[in-house]
Amino acid sequence: MKKIVVLGSLNMDMVMTTERLPMIGETICSDQIHYMVGGKGSNQAVAVSRMGISTSLLGCVGNDAFGERIQKHLSRETLDISSLNIIEDTPTGIATVFKTKNNNAIVVNSGANDCCDRRIVEENIEIIKQADVLLAQLEIPIETVEYALQKAKEFGVTTILNPAPYKEIPIGLIEYVDYITPNDTEFESMMSGELGSSGDLETDMLEWSKQNSVKLIVTRSSQGSSYVENGQVTTIPCINVDVVDTTGAGDTFNGILAYAIAEKMELRDAVRIAGIGASLSIRALGAQSGMPSIKELKKYL
Structure with a gap:
């Protein structure tokens, strides 16, 4: 059976719905507040696991009420969380999400996610070694991500980097990546740091790809x-x-993309099915609530 390892963050999302975002210095009232499990690592792992493929999540939570709530929630998914690290005297990561009708803004406090260091990778090296795909993001220390990608490549594991939230990517890291999946804003940041920008997305994508052997996929919202x-x-x-x-x-896109790549789909089909899954996911409130199962995705297809 194919296996995917997701290395990344786990947060408790506090989602406040508002008519609009506040101006600087302004106080507005929220219509509702919801507490939901999130974090890019957690989200992407759930998206993968709902495809019916063996999925392991590596990351850290605090020894607090939010950490317990996250573990309890994830234990209901067909997802292996046995390798999560519980960090003493450190709060679980928290994301405050301000949600309007058609958009959102997010503020993250990393908490225990900052404790996801090389030791986490070393303790789970056999899990990574046995994987078909390693999927990582940048909501944990980038040094950990680079080390995990390097070890995965040594073992012949296919690697996917979702460079979000965007941080400057070390020069050496990119050589350990098979697929990179920025959104259009993140890709602009990648370009300004390396090649400059022509102002045309497709031109920039081609130029970046000429300089790098990584397969580039850019998500572009609507x-x-x-x-x-x-x-x-x-x-x-x-x-x-x-x-x-x-x-x-x-996160839904990246999770389903990892599944499709593990299943050896052609790139066009992998991007297509990931995009459909991402679209289906936005029909419900919360990062994970609307993520489709493989049954729902196949029904749509």
């Missing part, structure tokens, strides 16, 4: 997803759905 293959940019449009909450759409 415009779908674009990828480079054989010197060409192909865009797969997204499907139309009633939008409730866009939080977690990118």
Whole structure:
């Protein structure tokens, strides 16, 4: 059976719904508040596991009420969380999400996620070694991500880096990555740091890909997803759905993409199925609530 390892963050999301975002110095009232399990690592692991593929999550939570709540929630998924580290005297990561009708803004306090160091990788090296795909993001220390990607490549494991939230990527890290999946804003940051920007997304994607052997996939919100293959940019449009909450759409995309790559799908099919899954996920409130199961995804297809 195919196996995927997700290395990343776990947060408790406090989602406050508002008519609009506040101005600087302004206080406004929230209509509702919801407490939901999130964090890019947690979200992407749930998205993968709902595809019916063996999934392990590596990361850290605090020894507090939120940490216990996260573990209890994730234990209901078909997801291996036995390797999560419980960090004493450190709070679980928290994300405060301000949600309007069609958008959101997020403030994150890393908490225990900052304790996800090389030791976590070393303690779980056999799990990584046996994986088909390692999926990582940048909501934990980037040194840990680089080390995990390096070890995965040594073992012949396919690697995916979702460079979110964006941080400057060390020069050496990119050589351990097979697929990189920024959104359009993150890709702009990648370009300004390395090549400058032409102002045209497809031109920049081609230019970046000429300089790097990594397969580049850029998610573009309502415009779908674009990828480079054989010197060409192909865009797969997204499907139309009633939008409730866009939080977690990118994580759903990455999780399902990892599943598709583990299953050896052609890149076009992998991007297409990941994009459909991401669109289906935004029909419910919360990062994980709307993530489709493999049954739901196949029904749509």
